[in-house]
Amino acid sequence: MTREPRSTLSRTDVHLWIASSDGPDGEPSSLRELEPVLSAEERNRADQFYFPHDRAQFVMARSLLRRCLSQYADIEPSAWEFEFNAFGKPAVHRRLGVDLDFNLSHSRGMCMLGITRQRPIGVDVEKRDARISLPDLIHQVMSEPEIEELRRLPARAWKSRFLDVWVFKEAYAKARGQGMSLPLQDISFLFPDGRTPELTLKPSLADRPDNWLYDFIKVPSDFHAAICIGRRRDEELRLVVREPAQL
Numbered sequence: 001m002t003r004e005p006r007s008t009l010s011r012t013d014v015h016l017w018i019a020s021s022d023g024p025d026g027e028p029s030s031l032r033e034l035e036p037v038l039s040a041e042e043r044n045r046a047d048q049f050y051f052p053h054d055r056a057q058f059v060m061a062r063s064l065l066r067r068c069l070s071q072y073a074d075i076e077p078s079a080w081e082f083e084f085n086a087f088g089k090p091a092v093h094r095r096l097g098v099d100l101d102f103n104l105s106h107s108r109g110m111c112m113l114g115i116t117r118q119r120p121i122g123v124d125v126e127k128r129d130a131r132i133s134l135p136d137l138i139h140q141v142m143s144e145p146e147i148e149e150l151r152r153l154p155a156r157a158w159k160s161r162f163l164d165v166w167v168f169k170e171a172y173a174k175a176r177g178q179g180m181s182l183p184l185q186d187i188s189f190l191f192p193d194g195r196t197p198e199l200t201l202k203p204s205l206a207d208r209p210d211n212w213l214y215d216f217i218k219v220p221s222d223f224h225a226a227i228c229i230g231r232r233r234d235e236e237l238r239l240v241v242r243e244p245a246q247l
């Protein structure tokens with residue numbers, strides 16, 4: 001018997017799945033019922049986490065990935081296989097012959113998965129954390145124009161702006177697949193009207209901003225999240241946020 005895919009995803013669709021590995025009380029859910037879809041290696045990794053929150057987040061992220069991919073192809077959740085580029089970006093293994101792209105991000109119990117068809121994608125979610133040391137990070141991550149723009153804001157808004165810049169930069173770097181090995185200070189996400197991001201890239205990136213569609217993802221107010229998707233100039237894409245309850 002073949003397993004029918006339950007969702008369609010066209011070349012211009014972008015599906016975003018968001019799930020929490022914490023229960024309503026903020027404690028990590030046990031998620032034992034999700035584990036059978038993980039590979040033996042993933043189950044082994046899950047058992048090596050010391051903190052229950054980290055274990056739950058890992059199990060949620062990997063099971064979400066497997067169950068969501070199976071929405072779009074005739075492959076059982078436990079049968080997905082992955083390969084990795086030189087920077088660690090996972091992709092569906094080419095021997096499966098499936099043309100889906102995806103990217104995962106997780107932070108403090110929040111798991112986010114973007115899925116496209118033959119289109120690069122990067123997502124990033126970060127929790128606003130009291131322990132972030134802004135002075136160090138600002139100079140490691142932000143470009144000169146970003147720092148100038150930040151300095152024009154009241155100091156109480158700096159952490160929030162830094163995290164906005166961070167999630168956009170990371171979503172872009174993850175879409176390109178090179179992660180934080182890209183020259184981060186040559187990438188600028190500026191917010192001229194205070195809300196709408198505008199990307200500029202120095203020649204070292206060998207890329208053009210209009211190759212990408214990028215936007216905020218709506219998440220609870222103590223999180224920041226962004227998505228970046230490859231597109232041809234002015235190509236219209238349709239972003240749909242999907243509920244794991246639909247799985």
Ligand SMILES: CC(C)(COP(=O)(O)OP(=O)(O)OC[C@H]1O[C@@H](n2cnc3c(N)ncnc32)[C@H](O)[C@@H]1OP(=O)(O)O)[C@@H](O)C(=O)NCCC(=O)NCCS
Nearest residue numbers: 086087088089090104105106124125174177178179180181
């Ligand atoms: C990818 C990277 C940006 C992740 O940042 P993060 O904020 O810690 O983590 P996130 O939760 O947002 O994303 C993690 C997920 O991104 C994916 N990922 C891993 N490497 C990636 C890459 N190069 N590009 C895009 N996505 C990547 C994985 O699915 C990973 O999930 P996992 O940890 O469960 O395996 C960061 O680890 C990085 O820069 N890696 C590149 C390292 C590198 O250059 N290595 C060179 C070879 S040694």
